[in-house]
Amino acid sequence: MMSSSIIRKVRALPLQKIVGLQASRAFASSGFPPPRLFDYETVTRNLTVGDAIESVEEAFKALAKGKVDVPMPMHIGIDESDVAGPGDCHIKGGYVSSTPTFTVKLACVSFYNNTKKNLPPGSGIFIVVCASTGAPLGVFQENRFMTDLRTGAAGAIAMKYCTNPGQDVVGFIGCGAIAKNMARAAATVRPYKGIAFALEGAEAFAKEMSEELGMPFEVAASAQDLCRKSDIIYTQTTGGSTVLEKDWLNPRGVTIIASGSDQPTKNEIPPNVLAASKYISDLTKQTRKVGELRSALEAGVMTDEDVYAELGEVVNGDKPGREGNEIIVVDLTGTGAQDAAIGQVAWDKLSQL
Template sequence: MSTALFLSSAEIAELARPEEYVDPVRAGYRERGHGAPAEPRTTLFSDAPAGMLTGYLAILPETGAMGGYTYAAGFEDRDAHFALPLFDADSGAPLALLDGASMNPHKTGAAGAVGVDALAPVDASDLAVIGSGTQARGQLRATATVREFDRVEVYSPTQSHRQAFAAEMNEELDATVAAVASSAAAVEGADVVITATNADEPVFDGEMLDPGTHVTAMGQYHPGKRELDTTTIERATYVPDLRARVTQDAGSFIHAVEEGVVDEDHVHAELGEVLVGDAPGRESPDDITVFDSGGTAIETVAAGKMLYDRAVEAGVGEEIDFAPASEAMDR
C-alpha cells in the first residue's frame, strides 16, 4: 500500500506567498527548455448541462515530480473544481493530491512573471493591467517581484471593480496603482501590458503599443478567446508557453493565421527555449514581445511540488492510501 498527502485549499493557501511561486515555476520552464515532456490541454465540452472538463500533463525530472491539472467548470454546479495529482518522477509513486483552486492565480501569475522577466525591458517602470479579477491580481502580484514598477494603470469595464482593484493593490505594492477609464488610457505609454480577461474580442488596439513594449496575455486558452488583435500578433516576437497549443487553443494566434497575417513560422520560440538560451528573447530595445500564457502543467507541477515539499516539512495535510496496481488488481 502506498500513501499520498491530501492538501486542502485552505492548507495550500497558507503554505506559500504569491511571490514564492515564481522561482519554482521558472525552474519548471527551464526544464521544459531542456526537453522535459509536456502536453497542452485536452478539453471535453458538454452541452446539456453546459460545461467543460479539462486536463493537461507534464513530467519535470529535475523537480522530481510529474502530474497534471484536471478541472471541471460549469455543468449543473455552475462552478469550477480543480484537482492536482502529483507523482514521484522516478518511482511513479503518488506523492500528493491537491485541492488546486487556491493555488491557481498564484501559479498562473508566476508563469506570467517569468515571461515578463525573460522578455520585458529590464528598466520597465509603467505597467498596464487589463482585467481586475482574481487572475489579474495574481499576475500583478507576481510581476511586481521581477520588475520595479513606478506606476500601474488598471482598466476593466466595471468602474467599481477597477477602482476596488486599484485601492487594494495600492495597499500592497510600492508602485502607484490607478484605475483608468479605458484600455487605451492604460496601454498608452506602458512598458508592459498584461491582459487577464475572458474576452472574445481584442481588449486594446495593437497600433497603440510603443516600440519596446512587452505583452503578457493569459486569457488565451480557447480558440474563441481573443484578447490580442492581429496587429499585436503581427508586430510581436511571439513566445508561447507551449508550441503545441498555439494552433489548438491560442485564440489570438489562430485568428491571425486565419486572417493570413502570420503563419506557424511566426512562433519565435517556447518560453523554456528562451530561458535556457536556445533562442534569444528581446534582441533589440524596440522589439515588441508577446508571451502567450494559456496555462500548462509545467507551472502546475512545479508549484505543486513546491507546496508538497513545504507541507511535508510543516507536517501539514492528511495521509491517504493508494493501492498499487500490483496489489489492487491481484484480487
C-alpha cells in the first residue's frame, strides 16, 4: 500500500504523466507496448484509394494461390430494444502469407436510430497486429473509410482485368461513399465518361466527381437508361432488391461490378443475369453464402460449377477476362484479404507520422 505522501505526489502529477506511468507499468507487466490509436481525422487525411490498389491487387493474387488465411465473416445482429439496435456488426480479417502484419476489422452498420442522435449509422475499427509477436500494433478508427477504400480498389482491379480499353462509358447505380471510391479507382485504370443514377444524390455525385476527376459525368433518367448506355456498370446500393434487368443491358457486352451484397438478405443482380454471365467471384466460398451467387444458387439457375473464376485467378493470368461481347459479373463481397492489405498499407504509412 502506498504511503499518504506518495499518494499526494502522484495526485500532484499532470494527467499526461499519470497516463504515461500507467502505460509504462502495463508495458512492464505485459511485455508489449500499448497499440497506437489513429483517430478518424488522421486516417482520412492520410489515406486514399490510390494507396490501396497495388496492395489489394497483390492480395488477390495471393488469395488465388492459397496464400491467404481468410475465415468466413462473422455477423452479429443487434435487434431493436429500449437499450439497443437495430444494427449489424460484421467482423472480417485475414493474413497474407509472408507479410509483417495481419488485420481484424469490426464494422458496425445499419444503426439507423443514430440519425436521431445526430450520428452516422455506421462506424468501425481496424486492428493491425504484428505477425511476428501477435501483439496489436495499431487501432484505426476508420468508420468504414478504410473499408470503402479497399472496396474501391477491388473495383479498379475488376475493371482492369475484366474489361477492354474500348469500354469507356461507366455507369454508377447508387451514388454514396462507395460509389465515389469506385469512380476514383476506375479513373486510375483509364479515362471514361461517367453516368450516375440513384434514388437520391446522383446530381451531387456527378458534379463532385466531374470536378474532382476532370472527366464528364451525366445523370441518367433511370437505371434502364444508364444500363443501355454503359459498357461497365458499378452497383453499390444497400442491396435489398435488384437494380437492373437483363434486357436493359448493352448488347455490345457489359461488365457489371457488384459490391452491394455482403449478407444473405441482400441482392442487386437478378438470377437470370448471373446465369447468362461469365461469373467471377472475389471469394466463392463467401459469395455463395452472402453474395450475388447465393440468389442464383437458390433459384436453381447456377451451380458451383458455373463459377468461371475467382478474381485472383484472372489477375494471375490463369484465366482470361473479357473475350468478346459477353456479360461479365464480378461479385465483390469484400474479403479479409483486402482488409489485411489496406491494414498493412495504413500501418506502413501512418506509423511514420
